[in-house]
Amino acid sequence: MRHTFFCxxxxxxxxxxxxxxxxxxxxxxxxxxxxxxxxxxxxxxxxTGLCFEPRGHDMMSGGFLYPPTREDADIGILFIETxxxxxxxxxxxxxxxxxxxxxxxxxxxxxxxLRVEVPAGVxxxxxxxxxxxxxxxKITNVPSYVAARDVxxxxxxxxxxxxxxxxxxxxxxxxxxxxxxxxxxxxxAARLIELxxxxxxxxxxKVEPVHPLDPTIRGVSHMxxxxxxxxxxxxxxxxxxxxxxxxxxxxxxxxxxxxxAHLADRGRLKVGDRFVHESYIGSRFIGRVEAATILGDRxxxxxxxxxxxxxxxxxxxxxxxxxxxxxxxxx
Ligand code: PYC
Numbered sequence: 001m002r003h004t005f006f007c008x009x010x011x012x013x014x015x016x017x018x019x020x021x022x023x024x025x026x027x028x029x030x031x032x033x034x035x036x037x038x039x040x041x042x043x044x045x046x047x048t049g050l051c052f053e054p055r056g057h058d059m060m061s062g063g064f065l066y067p068p069t070r071e072d073a074d075i076g077i078l079f080i081e082t083x084x085x086x087x088x089x090x091x092x093x094x095x096x097x098x099x100x101x102x103x104x105x106x107x108x109x110x111x112x113x114l115r116v117e118v119p120a121g122v123x124x125x126x127x128x129x130x131x132x133x134x135x136x137x138k139i140t141n142v143p144s145y146v147a148a149r150d151v152x153x154x155x156x157x158x159x160x161x162x163x164x165x166x167x168x169x170x171x172x173x174x175x176x177x178x179x180x181x182x183x184x185x186x187x188x189a190a191r192l193i194e195l196x197x198x199x200x201x202x203x204x205x206k207v208e209p210v211h212p213l214d215p216t217i218r219g220v221s222h223m224x225x226x227x228x229x230x231x232x233x234x235x236x237x238x239x240x241x242x243x244x245x246x247x248x249x250x251x252x253x254x255x256x257x258x259x260x261a262h263l264a265d266r267g268r269l270k271v272g273d274r275f276v277h278e279s280y281i282g283s284r285f286i287g288r289v290e291a292a293t294i295l296g297d298r299x300x301x302x303x304x305x306x307x308x309x310x311x312x313x314x315x316x317x318x319x320x321x322x323x324x325x326x327x328x329x330x331x
Contacts (some may be wrong), residue, residue, distance in 0.1 A: 003319045005050060007062070008099040010311035013283035014249030017095025017309060018050060018062030020080075021105055031069050032076045033214055036085050036119040039078060045327040047080040049319040052328025058082060058245040061089065063096050065105060073117040075106055082243035082330075087120035087217045088169025090139060090253005090285070095309040097125055098134040102311060118142075120169045120217060138306040139253060143293050144168040144261035145300035147209035153202035158195050165207055165220060166265070168257025168303065172224045172240075173203040184227045184239050184280065189247055196223045196241035212296025224255045229278055237278040244330065250307065251277040251285040257303040260287050264301050271301070283307075 006022030025043045029035035039047075051060040059082070066076035077096055079089040086092070097114065100106035108114050114125040124140040148165040151173075155161060159180040163173050175181055184192070200223050211217035223241040230237050238259065240252035248255065256277045263269040275287040284307070291302040319326050 001321045005046075005317045005319070007315040007317055008103060008311055009313055009315045010095055010099055010309055012091035012095040012250050012309040013279060013285065013307050014281050015091045016060055016062070017092055017099070018056075018060065018315070019096045019099045020050065020062060020064045021103070024064040024066065027066070027078070029069070032066070032078065032117045033087070033119045033216055035066065035069075035076075036078060036087070037216060040085055046319070047085060048328040049326060050317060051080055051082045052330050054325055055317055055319075055328065056082070058243060059249065061092055063089070063092050065096065065100055068117040070117055070122070073115045073122055074109060075100075075114065076117040078119070082246060083221060085119070086170055086221075086254070088118050088123070088142060088254050090141065090169065090256065090305050091248070091250040091307070093118070093123065093125070093139055093253065094137040094307050097127060097137050098309040099311050101127065101134050102132060120214070134308070136306060136308050138304055140290060140302060140304045141253070141257045142169055143295040143300040144257045144303050145295050145298045146261055146265040147171060148207045151203060151206050153199065153206065155195065155198050155202050157198065161199065163199070163203055164262055165203065165209055166258035166262040167209065167211065168259070168261060169254035170222050170258075171209050171220045172222045172255055172258040173200060173220050174224045174226060174259065174262050175199065176226045177228070181225070184225060184237060189239075189280065192225060192239050192241065192247060193245055196225075197244060199223055200241070212298060222255060224252070224259060226259065231278060231282060233276060234278040234284065235275045237280075239280040247280050249279060249281050250283055251279040253285065253305045253307070256285050256287045256305050260289050260303040261301050264289050265299070
């Protein structure tokens with residue numbers, strides 16, 4: 001039996017985005033969060049088949065468009081990635097919205113604006129176009145907050161680290177430069193990958209954050225190594241680790257949101273401040289602290305992130321049950 005998926009492939013600031021434009025399964029659920037659970041229970045083979053090798057790779061990431069479950073939203077997005085079905089993905093949203101608009105899959109009621117339902121909540125999009133190209137997408141993201149401060153972990157190969165945990169649509173362990181971590185270039189990509197899994201495990205053993213309003217969103221899934229900027233005009237640089245071997249090529253939308261919440265919580269950013277975030281490969285998102293808010297009983301911020309994406313081509317992908325590797329593999 002052969003399943004066919006019509007995809008638009010591309011990237012946001014260097015990180016892959018696969019918009020699955022045809023072949024999405026029908027999902028049950030009264031919200032995108034419930035649909036995410038239904039997808040994970042019944043259709044996770046689609047995610048692994050499209051994201052893992054041989055049809056994907058360690059960084060593969062993307063999503064499906066769905067009709068929203070709420071009247072105040074224009075579209076719904078379900079994200080897929082090597083690490084799972086994320087509650088929210090910033091670089092994924094920028095890519096999916098760009099490709100969806102450029103190819104007529106998304107029809108906005110008001111030009112330049114969209115309201116999108118994602119599993120983590122509702123986000124607002126403002127986009128710009130030039131001719132038939134979408135040139136920038138700004139996401140006003142879900143409320144973001146700091147879940148834990150000053151968590152001390154002992155990690156084989158690097159020693160003691162002090163870490164804060166912040167939420168920006170996913171939960172991030174954030175490591176700032178300190179005694180045993182002196183910056184991204186001192187470690188390099190291969191070493192970052194080797195250490196990140198261990199650091200994440202050590203943090204998970206100490207903290208299990210749970211979203212104040214949606215208990216299906218829980219646990220530290222990502223790691224953000226923060227650093228000083230490398231190029232003119234940037235305010236900070238990062239390497240975000242996800243899955244088992246991926247360093248985000250983009251500055252990471254939910255990672256940037258978590259970092260903004262973290263910097264605001266530490267009193268280093270205030271409402272209205274802009275923060276240009278550089279990725280490991282030097283691509284950029286513009287972040288901003290839009291507003292202060294409350295999430296459950298926690299002080300939080302509303303962050304925004306702005307960036308752009310490029311489609312690289314159409315990709316018709318088969319998942320054939322007769323293929324030994326029909327649902328993908330990881331090494
Ligand atoms: O941009 O939010 C993001 C993201 C999450 C994982 C990789 N990128």
